[in-house]
């Protein structure tokens with residue numbers, strides 16, 4: 294694939310991409326789930342902990358309004374109020390692994406779905422189905438997709454949202470792992486989008502797998518491979 298090409302993503306790292314702090318805690322969580330021997334139960338448990346961190350980091354990128362409250366000791370706390378009018382949009386199927394963590398913190402959040410799959414022969418992403426709230430054009434979108442490799446499927450999903458009237462700067466792409474090629478593919482086409490990720494991998498190999506990588510996130514999460 295792209296091993297010979299280097300992608301200069303410094304600009305996107307400043308403007309578009311929020312990478313979770315690469316501290317020991319996060320690296321230990323990643324070490325458990327990247328181990329090919331890990332049980333499915335542990336894969337789901339520990340990847341869900343990382344997904345929760347990603348969701349909180351994504352919510353932090355939304356706008357906030359000032360809000361004062363009176364504390365129990367009669368003082369004023371100069372705080373902030375959460376943004377409203379959100380919509381979570383998992384890209385079926387792997388993105389659905391992130392939905393429950395989003396619902397756990399925003400229980401009433403609207404959820405739309407987009408199904409895009411890679412054609413086995415052409416390797417190109419193919420759009421099959423979507424079901425989105427009618428007023429999606431008024432909402433902030435948390436687009437959920439754990440893998441951003443070549444960026445092909447992500448670009449189809451983002452374009453669909455834009456065609457529905459969503460503002461590009463209101464899309465937050467919550468992603469588990471990516472590579473410079475994927476960041477470049479998405480951010481060069483959609484410069485106002487924001488991406489939250491827990492890891493930027495070294496590169497894509499000739500089969501478009503991220504290296505060192507995690508394998509197929511959806512298969513490991515949903516248990517469709519042993």
Ligand SMILES: Nc1nc2c(ncn2[C@@H]2O[C@H](COP(=O)(O)OP(=O)(O)OP(=O)(O)O)[C@@H](O)[C@H]2O)c(=O)[nH]1
Pocket residue numbers: 352355375376377378379380398399400401402403
């Ligand atoms: N923005 C944000 N909202 C949060 C968070 N945690 C809980 N919420 C709640 O989730 C709501 C998010 O907005 P939506 O679910 O889109 O609700 P809404 O715009 O009031 O109502 P609908 O139009 O019915 O979707 C906020 O009103 C908060 O009460 C958070 O971390 N960030």
